[in-house]
Amino acid sequence: MIWTLEPARWLMVATLGLLYALLCWRAYLPLWRKRQQARQARAAAQAAGWIVAHASQTGNAEQLAQQTAATLQLAGIAVQVLELSELDAATLQSAERALFIVSTYGEGDAPDAAAGFVARVMGAAVPLQQLHFAVLALGDSSYRQYCGFGRALDDWLQQQGAQTLFPRIEVDRIAAPALAAWRQQLSHLAGTSDAPDWSAPAFEAWTLQRRECVNSGSAGAPLYHLELLPQQGALPDWQSGDLVQIAAPAEPERPREYSIASIPQDGSLHLLVRLHSHADGSHGVASGWLTQQVEAGQSIALRLRVHRRFRLEENLARPLILIGNGSGIAGLRAHLKARVLAGQTRNWLLFGERNAAFDTQYGAELVQWQAQGVLAQLDLVYSRDQAERRYVQHVLAEQMQRLREWVDDGAAIYVCGSLEGMAAGVHAALQAGLGAPALETLQAAGRYRRDVY
Numbered sequence: 001m002i003w004t005l006e007p008a009r010w011l012m013v014a015t016l017g018l019l020y021a022l023l024c025w026r027a028y029l030p031l032w033r034k035r036q037q038a039r040q041a042r043a044a045a046q047a048a049g050w051i052v053a054h055a056s057q058t059g060n061a062e063q064l065a066q067q068t069a070a071t072l073q074l075a076g077i078a079v080q081v082l083e084l085s086e087l088d089a090a091t092l093q094s095a096e097r098a099l100f101i102v103s104t105y106g107e108g109d110a111p112d113a114a115a116g117f118v119a120r121v122m123g124a125a126v127p128l129q130q131l132h133f134a135v136l137a138l139g140d141s142s143y144r145q146y147c148g149f150g151r152a153l154d155d156w157l158q159q160q161g162a163q164t165l166f167p168r169i170e171v172d173r174i175a176a177p178a179l180a181a182w183r184q185q186l187s188h189l190a191g192t193s194d195a196p197d198w199s200a201p202a203f204e205a206w207t208l209q210r211r212e213c214v215n216s217g218s219a220g221a222p223l224y225h226l227e228l229l230p231q232q233g234a235l236p237d238w239q240s241g242d243l244v245q246i247a248a249p250a251e252p253e254r255p256r257e258y259s260i261a262s263i264p265q266d267g268s269l270h271l272l273v274r275l276h277s278h279a280d281g282s283h284g285v286a287s288g289w290l291t292q293q294v295e296a297g298q299s300i301a302l303r304l305r306v307h308r309r310f311r312l313e314e315n316l317a318r319p320l321i322l323i324g325n326g327s328g329i330a331g332l333r334a335h336l337k338a339r340v341l342a343g344q345t346r347n348w349l350l351f352g353e354r355n356a357a358f359d360t361q362y363g364a365e366l367v368q369w370q371a372q373g374v375l376a377q378l379d380l381v382y383s384r385d386q387a388e389r390r391y392v393q394h395v396l397a398e399q400m401q402r403l404r405e406w407v408d409d410g411a412a413i414y415v416c417g418s419l420e421g422m423a424a425g426v427h428a429a430l431q432a433g434l435g436a437p438a439l440e441t442l443q444a445a446g447r448y449r450r451d452v453y
């Protein structure tokens, strides 16, 4: 009879039972973990309430996402603010409400940072019947593909079965009425009537200290170096990579953006402004006013704009490859100044212009930095100084071995200047030399940044 078994046998039976239970548990463990993770993801999405996802190049969409989140939070709604690139299919599938605030670049493309989301997530079918969403699409109607990315994202979400909370709102050059419509929809959704005011910081009066044409005789349009100081108080703080907005008196509702060419340690704010001329010979509203009309000692309405995506941030500690052309030297010069200040000498500048005789804006500084050993490599590429046209992307392709070595050493790549021609050519050369996936990885890691126009 079983009750008569000896203790040793009991022990064996018990051990075998335990072993069997353990084996079963081990077999079940991965499944359990997976279920647990899914449960946690769902719980996180539910606890987080709404997702506010942004895709921004120069920060407008990101700023609006923060303001949108603040409005919802004020109404007691839990919000998770994410970059679009941080969203994956699983998170989208476990979310119930999401607001997308996205701008458009290139020719109807997503901002650089969202390229990964487009390839990874939008390239596939993701059933999203549970998701309710709305899109705020930022753009500029003077481009052919107006709000191209916002529209594409909206279409894709609807194709996946997601339901719109309200129709897409398109914002032409940050126009106030469209933003008011978005705020109104938010207040309605959140059930609040006291949404915070979203007005941008006011323009402040600055004084033009000095202006100088830096490319007299050039085959290109005139380029001017400007120095400015605030009329009230001390010089504000900014970082290399940041922008200013300038409101010309003739068109204050449409401020123009310029890269800042100096750092606060220079003692004033420098800009490099190209005079634009139309076919009929008339000048661009803002560039004509800044370079031909305002006199030294007169007032300019200006506000600073953080351009987080083009700042150095953690790349300050990495080797830095700076690539640009024309007035794009402005932003690159500010970065070089910040690097010199930080004692970082592993800098490589590839810069393109037309003729060495006329187009050497800030050339003396560059040569001096090279002599001081703070500019490890300087490639000045003049397109018209030889029979064949030669551009930065050609030199980049020739120097690809060196570029790979720098990237292997952890370098970051910053591109500033014209989108057509330069930035597109540089992008193609980098893709060919490093491979598209590697370039995408660099971009996602914030090691490939562009300020192109």
Ligand SMILES: Cc1cc2nc3c(=O)[nH]c(=O)nc-3n(C[C@H](O)[C@H](O)[C@H](O)COP(=O)(O)O)c2cc1C
Binding pocket: 055, 056, 057, 058, 059, 060, 061, 062, 102, 103, 104, 105, 106, 107, 108, 109, 111, 138, 139, 140, 141, 143, 144, 145, 146, 147, 148, 173, 174, 419, 452, 453
């Ligand atoms: C180089 C460049 C290309 C652009 N291309 C487009 C475009 O194709 N379609 C469009 O609607 N807006 C285009 N825009 C306008 C931006 O989408 C708009 O300025 C937006 O407010 C930028 O928001 P962000 O700061 O969040 O990136 C372009 C802007 C730049 C500088």
